[in-house]
Amino acid sequence: MALIRYGVLLFSVLGLAADSVTLSVTQYVNANKVRVHVFAGTISSRAGSEYVEVLVRDCGATGDRLIAGTRTGNSGSWRVEDPLSEPPYTFNAVYSGSVFRARWAGNYSAPVEWRLPATPQVARISGTRTWVVHVTPATPWGQVGFRGKAVELHRLSPGGWVSVRSARLVRKASLRWGPFNYQVRFTVPTRGLRLRAYLPERSAAPCFLPGASKTWRS
Numbered sequence: 001m002a003l004i005r006y007g008v009l010l011f012s013v014l015g016l017a018a019d020s021v022t023l024s025v026t027q028y029v030n031a032n033k034v035r036v037h038v039f040a041g042t043i044s045s046r047a048g049s050e051y052v053e054v055l056v057r058d059c060g061a062t063g064d065r066l067i068a069g070t071r072t073g074n075s076g077s078w079r080v081e082d083p084l085s086e087p088p089y090t091f092n093a094v095y096s097g098s099v100f101r102a103r104w105a106g107n108y109s110a111p112v113e114w115r116l117p118a119t120p121q122v123a124r125i126s127g128t129r130t131w132v133v134h135v136t137p138a139t140p141w142g143q144v145g146f147r148g149k150a151v152e153l154h155r156l157s158p159g160g161w162v163s164v165r166s167a168r169l170v171r172k173a174s175l176r177w178g179p180f181n182y183q184v185r186f187t188v189p190t191r192g193l194r195l196r197a198y199l200p201e202r203s204a205a206p207c208f209l210p211g212a213s214k215t216w217r218s
Contacts, residue, residue, distance in 0.1 A: 020044055020107030021052060025100055025114060030085065037082045037094055037114075039068060043104050046076035052104045054080065059097025059207035060143030067092035095138040097207030117211030118199040120151065121177075124216075130187045131216070133197040134177050135169060138207035142180030147171050149203035153186045156194035156215070163198070193218040 022041035030036050039054045050072045055064040068090075070080035083091035096116040102109040121134045135146050146169045154161040167184040174181045188195065197213040204210045 021102045021104040021109045023054075023100060023102040023109035023112055025112045034083065036085070038079065039082070039100065039102065040077070040079040041102050041109060042078070043072055043076045048072055048074040048076065050076070050078075050104060052078045052080075052102055054082075055101050055103055056092075056094065057099045057101075058095055058143065059099075059138045061139075064101070065092075067094070095207075097138045097144070115207065115209050118204045118208040119211055120197040120199055120213040122197055122213045122216060125185075128187075129189050129218070130185055131195075133184050133186065133213065134174075135182045135199060136178055137180050140178075140180075144207050145171060145180065146182040146203070149182075150200065151184050151203065152198045152200060153188075154196045154198050154212070156196075161196065161198070169203075188218040191218055 021043045024040050026038045026040075028036055028038070041052070043050055043052065048071075052070055052072060053066055054068040056067050057064045068080045068082045070078050072078045082094065083089060094114070096114070098114050100112045100114065118135065122131050123134065124131050133151050135151065136142075137144055137146070148168050150166045150168055152163045153165040153167075155164045156162075165186060167186065169182040169184055171180070171182050173179045177183070186197075194215055195218055196215045199208065199211055201210045
C-alpha cells in the first residue's frame with residue numbers, strides 16, 4: 001500500500017488497474033467557499049467520446065454510488081468536478097473516509113481514499129466546570145459509529161500539548177447534535193488552562209485522520 005499525504009488529504013492507492021482507466025483526485029475551494037473535488041484520468045485506448053463514471057463508496061458502506069460522469073477528449077483523457085461549476089450545477093455530497101473509483105467500459109481504476117482530520121466539537125454545560133465533547137460520524141446515516149472509542153483531553157504546556165485525561169464515547173441522540181451524536185464529559189476544576197479535545201488515530205479510523213477541537217480556556 002502506498003500512502004501520499006497532501007495537507008489534510010490522505011490518498012491510499014490499493015493496487016493498479018490493468019490497462020483500463022486511471023484516476024487522480026484533487027480539490028480546491030471555490031469563490032463560494034465550497035470544497036470542489038476534481039477527478040481526472042486517462043483510458044488505455046486513448047479514444048475520445050468514451051463515457052467515464054466516478055463512483056464513491058462512503059465510509060462503512062457496502063456499495064458504491066455514482067457521483068459524476070463525463071466523456072474523454074481526443075487523447076483519452078478526462079476530467080470532471082463535483083460540484084459542477086457550470087449547468088446543470090449538479091452536486092453530490094462527499095464525506096470523509098470516502099473511496100473513489102473511476103469506471104470505463106466495465107473496468108475500474110485503482111481506488112483512492114479521501115480522509116479529513118476529525119474535528120470534535122466542545123460545549124460547556126452552563127453554570128458548571130464541565131465541558132462535553134461531541135463527535136459525529138462521517139456520513140449522516142451513521143454507518144460507522146464511535147461507541148467506546150477514546151477521546152483525549154489535552155492541556156497546553158510550555159513544551160506543547162500534553163494528554164491529561166481520556167474518556168470513552170457513548171452515543172446520545174440530541175436535537176442539537178443529531179441522532180448519531182457520540183459524547184464524553186470532562187470536568188476541569190482548575191481555571192485558566194488552555195485545553196483541547198483530541199481524537200487519536202486509533203479512534204479516528206477508519207473514516208477520519210486524527211484531529212483536534214478548537215481550543216478553549218477553563
